[in-house]
Amino acid sequence: MNATLTxxxxxxxxxxxxxxxxxxxxxxxxxxxxxLTEFGLMFLVYFIARAHHPEAFSAGAARLSLAAGTxxxxxxxxxxxxxxxxxxxxxxxEQRACLRWLGxxxxxxxxxxxxKFFEVQWNIAQGIDGSAGIFFTTYYYLTFNHLVHVxxxxxxxxWVMARTRMGAYSAADYQGxxxxxxxxxxxxxxxxxxxxLFYVLH
Amino acid sequence: xxxxxxxxxxxxxxxxxxxxxxxxxxxxxGGIVLAVAAALLVAVKSRLVIVHFLELNQAHPRIxxxxxxxxxxxxxxxxxxxxxxxxxxxxxxLGG
Numbered sequence: 001m002n003a004t005l006t007x008x009x010x011x012x013x014x015x016x017x018x019x020x021x022x023x024x025x026x027x028x029x030x031x032x033x034x035x036l037t038e039f040g041l042m043f044l045v046y047f048i049a050r051a052h053h054p055e056a057f058s059a060g061a062a063r064l065s066l067a068a069g070t071x072x073x074x075x076x077x078x079x080x081x082x083x084x085x086x087x088x089x090x091x092x093x094e095q096r097a098c099l100r101w102l103g104x105x106x107x108x109x110x111x112x113x114x115x116k117f118f119e120v121q122w123n124i125a126q127g128i129d130g131s132a133g134i135f136f137t138t139y140y141y142l143t144f145n146h147l148v149h150v151x152x153x154x155x156x157x158x159w160v161m162a163r164t165r166m167g168a169y170s171a172a173d174y175q176g177x178x179x180x181x182x183x184x185x186x187x188x189x190x191x192x193x194x195x196x197l198f199y200v201l202h
Numbered sequence: 203x204x205x206x207x208x209x210x211x212x213x214x215x216x217x218x219x220x221x222x223x224x225x226x227x228x229x230x231x232g233g234i235v236l237a238v239a240a241a242l243l244v245a246v247k248s249r250l251v252i253v254h255f256l257e258l259n260q261a262h263p264r265i266x267x268x269x270x271x272x273x274x275x276x277x278x279x280x281x282x283x284x285x286x287x288x289x290x291x292x293x294x295x296l297g298g
Contacts, residue, residue, distance in 0.1 A: 020262050029265060036272055043276065047283045051290035061227065070224040074217060077251075081213035084255045088205055185256045186269075192247050193276045195220075196240040200227040201280070 024179030032186045035149060039190050042145065046138050046197060053134050060135030061202040063128060068119035069199035073191065075111035076150075080188040082108055083157075083181045086164075093171040095164060102161045105184070109157060112150050116143070139198045146194060149187045156180045212254040219247050237284035241277030248273035 022029065050057045086101035123129070130140045160180045163169065169177050203211075223243050226236060252258050252273065258266045283290060 021260055022262050022265065023257060023260075033268065036268075040272070043279070047279050048290065048294045050283050051287040051294070054287055058232070066224055066227045069227075070220060073220045073223070077213065077216045077220065080251065080255050081209060081216075084209050085206065088209065182256060185251055188255075189248050189251055189269075189273060192251065193244055193273070196223060196226075196244055196280070200223055200240045201236060202227070202232060 024182040025175055028179035028182050032183060035183075035186060035190070038145070039142075039193075042138075042142050043193070043197075046142065049134050049138055056133050056135045058202055060133065060139070061199055063126065064139070064199055065119055065122055066199050068115050068122070069195055071115050072112050072119075073195050075108050075115065076188045076191045079105045079108035079112075080185050083184050087174065087178055087181050090164075090169050090174045090177055091171055095167065095169070098169070098177075099161065099164050102157065102164060106154065106157050106161065109150065109154050109184075113147060113154075116147055135198075142194055143198070146187070146191060149190070153180075153184045153187050156183060209254060212250050216247055216250055219243055234281070234284045237281050241280040244280070245274065245277040248276070 082101050082105035086098045086105060089095075089097035089101055128136055130137055157180065160177050163176060223240065226239055226243070229236070231239065252269060256269070258269055
C-alpha cells in the first residue's frame with residue numbers, strides 16, 4: 001500500500017510587502033483604534049447634543065478663546081511636523097539630528113498644556129466652568145480627555161528621547177520611534193477635528 | 203523634492219489652513235455655509251496629516267481604510283448636523 005504524504009503549502013508572501021506595512025507596531029495601532037473609538041463616541045454625543053441644543057452651541061463658541069484654540073492647533077501641528085522630521089533623520093541614521101527634532105517636538109508639545117492651563121484660567125474668570133451649560137460640558141469633557149492623551153504622548157516622547165540618546169534607534173530599526181510618531185499624529189488628528197467643533201462653528 | 207522639503211511644505215500649508223479656520227471663527231458666516239467651510243478645512247488638513255506625517259498611503263489597507271473613513275466621516279457629520287438637525291433630534295429622542 002502506498003501512502004502519500006503531502007505538506008500544506010507555506011503561505012505566500014503578499015504581492016507587494018510595502019502595501020501591507022504596519023507603521024510602528026501592531027500594539028500602537030490597537031491603542032490608536034481604542035483612542036479613535038473613545039473619541040468617536042464623544043463626537044457622536046457632541047453631534048446629538050448640538051442637534052438638540054443649536055442655540056447653546058451657536059452661542060458657546062463666541063465665549064471661548066479662539067486665540068487659545070488656534071495656538072493649540074499650531075502647537076499640535078508643529079510638534080507633529082517635528083516628529084516627522086525626527087523619523088526622517090533616523091532613516092538617514094542621523095541620531096543627533098533625530099534627537100534635536102524630538103527635543104523640538106517636546107517643547108512644541110508642551111506648549112499645548114501650557115496654553116490649556118491659561119485658557120482654563122481665563123474661562124473660569126469669565127464664569128465658564130463645567131456646569132455653564134451643555135456646550136461647555138461637552139467642551140470640557142472632550143478637551144480634557146484630549147489633554148490626557150497629549151500627556152501620554154509627552155511621556156512617550158520623553159521615553160523615545162531617552163532611547164534615542166542611548167542609541168537604541170538606527171536606520172535599520174526605528175520601530176519604537178515610529179510607533180510614538182503614529183500615536184502623536186493620531187492625537188493631532190483628533191485635535192484637528194475638535195478645534196472647529198468648539199472654536200469655529202457658531 | 204526631498205522628503206524633508208515635502209514635510210516642511212505640508213506643515214506650512216497646515217499652518218495657513220489653521221489661520222483660515224481662525225478667520226472663519228471670526229467671520230459673520232454661520233449655518234450651513236460655515237459648517238461646509240469648516241468641514242472642508244478638517245477634511246483637507248486631516249488628509250494632509252494622514253498622507254504626509256502618518257504616511258498611511260504605504261500602510262496596511264485595513265489601517266488606511268479605518269483612519270481614512272473616520273476622518274472623512276467627521277466633516278460629513280459636521281455638515282449633516284447643520285443640514286438635518288431636526289431629523290437627528292427625532293432619531294435620538296426617547297418617546298413622543
